[in-house]
Each structure stands twice: as C-alpha cells, then as structure tokens.
Amino acid sequence: MYRMIVQYTHPADPDKFLAYYRDVHAPLAAGLPGLVSLDWVACETLDGSRAPHFLIATLTWNSKADALAALGSPQGKATTADLANFTDPATVAVDFGEVNPG
Secondary structure (H helix, E strand, O other): OEEEEEEEOOOOOHHHHHHHHHHHHHHHHHOOOOOOEEEEEEOOOOOOOOOOOOEEEEEEEOOHHHHHHHHHOHHHHHHHHHHHHOOOHHHOEEEEEEOOOO
C-alpha cells in the first residue's frame, strides 16, 4: 500500500474551509483513479490547545505507480487545482510513503 498524507494549516474561516472540504474537495479527491481509501480528520488536541494542523487527509493506493497515475490523471489535476478554491496551496504539506505493516 502507498499513502499520501496532506496537512492543512489553520484557515482564516474554519467553518467555510470545512464546508468546502467536506462538500466539494473530499468528494473530488474520492474520485481519484485506483484510490483504495480516503480518510480525513479535523485536528484537535487532548488538552484543548491549538493543534499543529487544521485538517489532515490520508489517501491510500495499492502502489506508488497507482498513486502517480492517479495524480497525473485529469481527475488528479482537477483535485490539485481545486486547492486554490479553499486554501493557499503553498501552505499545504504533502508527504508520500509505503505503508509499513505493524
């Protein structure tokens, strides 16, 4: 399995960000070719302090090749372009890696 982890900074308008992410961006990303799973979480801390990130999404494919193909597809390009509709793409951190079984 191969994962992409996307970390979003805190937006100026959290409610607007969450509504757009939930109703538009996540469904767009869910249509990526070969995607096995998409999970996301609005971050919080156990002590109620501000979390380092506002939202983290985890996307999983069967292989790195599948992830690369998906991201290079028209759906992948549309999903990437959509970032500018709700956040500053320069503030989004994206990491990739093989899933290591526990």
